[in-house]
Amino acid sequence: MQPNQQIFWLIEPQRKPSQHIIAGGFILPDGQVAIARSSPYSSHATFPCIQSFQELQQKRGRNIIFGENSLDNYHLQSFKLVRKKDMTGISGIGIVAVGCYFQGFGDIAVMQWLTQPASTAWYTGGWEQIELIHGHKGKTHIVMDLI
Template identity: 35%
Template sequence: MTHQSMTAVEALAAFARRHTDGEAAQALVDEATRELTGRTVVRPEQQLVPLRFVLRRRRDISGISGLGDVADGVLWPDGTAAVRWRGEHPSTVHWDRGRASVEMIHGHQGATEIVFVDQDDEQPAPPSTAASGSAAAPLVVRRVLEHALNKPVPCPKCERTAPCRCIADRTDGRIDVVLGALAPWLTTSSGEAA
């Protein structure tokens, strides 16, 4: 039985701690948060950075915003996004469900795409230094991986990259995207590219 002043998350964590260790209980709460809110719990010790993007419009369906880079955005480490529109009447909107919401609302079925912008001072690390040793991956590799993890993957049933009503597992597509993004930094034990 839960105490009346406990939130649902606190009650879930207390229940989980009775059946498993604290780390596993926290992982369960974090996963429930991700599923229910669409955002990831980011801990202070994690070295995650926001990713900048633009909304690039190829067709102006509404006839209002024009063509080209019509908005600037930030994808926050927890998966939420903020978009600031350009033009005479700018506005800012925040999306708790991040990229999925931005694509669903502003993508206009492919007429507008999210294009991520790299930091000017980031240079790709040579494959030999990124793959050797046990040091943390360079920032550019982390960015490439985070971008790959957030890249839309087509549904194997209906081929849509936006959220759909199919109940299909996109895991294989996600793995292919991640491996493709990391391929330049992966080497085999003989030093050859993977």
């Protein structure tokens, strides 16, 4: 798997301009789609692939816009988890996982490991929770992708 993620927005064209973004999304390295919903209630979910997700949204009359990190005061920030030293001997060193931070969507993050079998997890505590769990006292860092 290559860390080849893409950010996108789910738009509801019939809503008022200030309410037209209903979710932010991120395509994970294995092709799964992670979305965080903004309104009316914050939630998050993972879908099997972008094609089935796009088909579902088209049936609902929604649009998907790719490539912009910020839109209408919502921000998505992709990142890599970079490990200097592998304390457990499981994940290795270098880029070991990739993810996305959903600012304005409850400030949650999703992350997928690049080692097999790939696993995906949501972190409701955002960056801080990822660093607390996976940081290994400074031996692993979150590196944000350039916008």
